[in-house]
Amino acid sequence: xxxxxxxxxxxxxxxxxxxxxxxxxxxxxxxxxxxxxxxxxxxxxxxxxxxxxxxxxxxxxxxxxxxxxxxxxxxxxxxxxxxxxxxxxxxxxxxxxxxxxxxxxxxxxxxxxxxxxxxxxxxxxxxxxxxxxxxxxxxxxxxxxxxxxxxxxxxxxxxxxxxxxxxxxxxxxxxxxxxxxxxxxxxxxxxxxxxxxxxxxxxxxxxxxxxxxxxxxxxxxxxxxxxxxxxxxxxxxxxxxxxxxxxxxxx
Ligand code: ZN
Ligand code: MN
Numbered sequence: 001x002x003x004x005x006x007x008x009x010x011x012x013x014x015x016x017x018x019x020x021x022x023x024x025x026x027x028x029x030x031x032x033x034x035x036x037x038x039x040x041x042x043x044x045x046x047x048x049x050x051x052x053x054x055x056x057x058x059x060x061x062x063x064x065x066x067x068x069x070x071x072x073x074x075x076x077x078x079x080x081x082x083x084x085x086x087x088x089x090x091x092x093x094x095x096x097x098x099x100x101x102x103x104x105x106x107x108x109x110x111x112x113x114x115x116x117x118x119x120x121x122x123x124x125x126x127x128x129x130x131x132x133x134x135x136x137x138x139x140x141x142x143x144x145x146x147x148x149x150x151x152x153x154x155x156x157x158x159x160x161x162x163x164x165x166x167x168x169x170x171x172x173x174x175x176x177x178x179x180x181x182x183x184x185x186x187x188x189x190x191x192x193x194x195x196x197x198x199x200x201x202x203x204x205x206x207x208x209x210x211x212x213x214x215x216x217x218x219x220x221x222x223x224x225x226x227x228x229x230x231x232x233x234x235x236x237x238x239x240x241x242x243x244x245x246x247x248x249x250x251x
């Protein structure tokens with residue numbers, strides 16, 4: 001079943017969304033270094049994969065092309081902007097982009113959207129885009145609904161315990177670590193080279209940010225914790241749970 005909008009012809013697409021009953025999932029990610037062992041796009045490919053799986057399971061949902069560029073990588077959650085490859089946009093650029101995309105889909109007939117976030121820093125820009133899109137549509141007499149989620153919020157304590165049997169260092173340092181690497185090993189093993197994974201202790205940061213950001217705060221490898229214990233099997237556990245819970249929620 002094709003659930004990806006960009007792979008459809010316009011007439012088929014029009015017939016799917018015209019009556020407003022088909023939900024549209026929009027993955028939003030980032031192009032950001034994730035260590036020497038992984039490509040720049042896990043934050044894009046992971047929410048896109050999850051969105052497609054959920055759409056296939058639930059029916060009545062299509063997946064929009066992902067928005068690949070995300071809000072500025074932050075030192076304490078994504079390693080910051082010191083690394084070649086990390087390619088980010090400002091909050092206003094991301095907000096306007098997502099806002100415009102939602103309203104374009106509204107023109108086609110869609111009324112319900114799910115923003116599936118794959119990059120922590122995007123969160124509040126997406127809140128703003130969703131809030132403004134809903135209000136704008138309302139002013140023209142159209143009721144729309146936007147659901148905003150980050151996929152990792154669907155992962156339970158029990159799964160965390162299975163994935164991190166030696167203890168979980170916390171979400172903040174999961175950038176390029178076991179979680180994302182395991183998922184990528186499952187969905188795109190060709191984009192991961194575990195022989196280049198660097199064993200680094202969980203990054204420790206002071207309880208504040210500083211501008212200009214200080215590159216000395218970030219481990220040389222770019223990951224904020226060690227990816228070396230990542231496996232495709234762990235990736236499957238995480239994905240199975242996220243996809244099952246989201247499918248249940250949106251069925
Ligand atoms: Zn990431
Ligand atoms: Mn990220």
